[in-house]
Amino acid sequence: MTASFALLRVHVPPQGLTDAPLDWLGLNGSGQAQARGTTLLSDLPPSDRLELILPASRVAAHRIELPALTGKHEAALIRQALEDRALGDLAASVIVSGARQDKLMCVWVCERAWLERQLANFASLRQADLLTPEQALLAPGQHAETPSGWIFQRAPGEYGLLPSQDVLLSLCPNSQAIDTLLTAPPINRVNLLVGLPGLRRAQASFSLAQLKPALWLLIAAALIYLLAQTLEWRQLAAREANLRQSIRQNFAAANPGVPIIDPILQWRQSRGQPGQQGGDALDQLARFAALSGLSLKPARIESEEGRLKLTLTTTDANQLKPVLQGKGISFESQTTDKGLEQLIIKIDKGQP
Template structure:
């Protein structure tokens, strides 16, 4: 028998928590064996499910419109807050699939879940799922089965737990209920609601790696490309920094020939504080050049290059301009142009 067992479902007595009975099923979901027991004498199987006692569970059948998953969660939460006595935060809920616009939502106290976890750890049991005991009713409607304590029944799609048959008489009305015996129990469906999912078997992990390995490879290639791009960008910036530093040294050397260069930026700041800065940008040079010129000069063109200001003026004004600048001690040079105008180069 053990060779044909694919799944075992344990039912529990809850005061105290212990194994009440177990059902063994083959790969097709057909029942192979059932036995009342309080010891761990059940067949070994690839899948071991725990059936949460029906007495601990509350089922609510809700009408839901067609919405996305996030909206579905919100609607269920709002409906449960209206139905549950006490704080909803004290419960964990799980919703089944929506069928014909209706969904069954199961509630279980969080304290009960903690008890189950403690008991499973103490017993050294590793379950694949924690399903509801009602899952043993299968897909049948208007039926009942002896639970680990009392009765569990499905009436018109509603799942209820009853302490005894006297309560059943008041609920069923004129309905005819089929009383299931243990031999008629079939394996819970793979989509049955579960309050816990155990670790995936190693084979499934291997299959998962096969499915995802190309995505992992692609991610690795993308990371390598990003790192390579960052390294190239860093190298380009380093080269630009080196070229800029060299240009600063050359500019400083051209403005202050003969001055030893240690740190041109610091030396420039020191000279700026002392008021001994030479050169400057084009506007600065023009401003200082204009301060050395008094009078109305008709300059045909003005340009700034290499720290010098060049003016082209008529020859008649050139002599007066040169005399004025030389009288102020300015460094000035002049060149007669072929058209008779004078090119004056001034270094402020």
């Protein structure tokens, strides 16, 4: 039983869904029977949709007369008519309107608690899509034997349940018998699930298919946000690069022959503006570069009182070390985590 059907009909016994085997019928997309069997609830074959055929002993069909135009008062008129004929509390019942011919309407009534128990038994396995009474599978002038008894439809919307075939044939002598009720198409289409709107909404609330549009919209919004942030970062980076290049060109034009180490800081110092701590050390480094003829590009410049820390590539550090040693300037060298070399130069105001 690995095949998947378009529709699986399961015949619910009068005692409800228990551990007893259940009769089922698998139909294709055209409504034609493909396979049938009897299995436990947990072993039912897979299907796209599930239809539960409810026993006639649990679902009553009432044929009531209503005014031609009822409008929004139809539900109230139906309840008023049922109070005179239905047993039990109508508030504890599921009431669903069926087919109507002129002023006559077939109304289906089922105990709400019993119906909810059957759906709860199925909930752990799958969700029911259709709840069809046995009587709805009969055409006028037909009858069938079911576990509840003999069901029949004498006239449109006029259903009955009898304990024996003899009594049935005495009332409906021209009635035609149906051998297999599950294979019969639903003549009067009715779905008692519409009488449980709260349960129906709860079953559909966690449908992944309904969440897919929202998920796609969320993903699209996130991508648009990331794209906007990336464009903004690129614009800011381009503006910073252009600004640095402009400052470098202006500083080189205003101070020809002066090595450029940090154009922004040097520009501030040349204009007499307060810069970062270590401006004197930067001037000292510029003099070192001018005397040695080196073009240094420090990755980081730090200064403390009497010390200058330069983070350089290994190539620049190897070029600067002999110059410092030749001028008698003491320094220390250490390697950073990023593989660069840091020179810690002891600065004396008396040094050139």
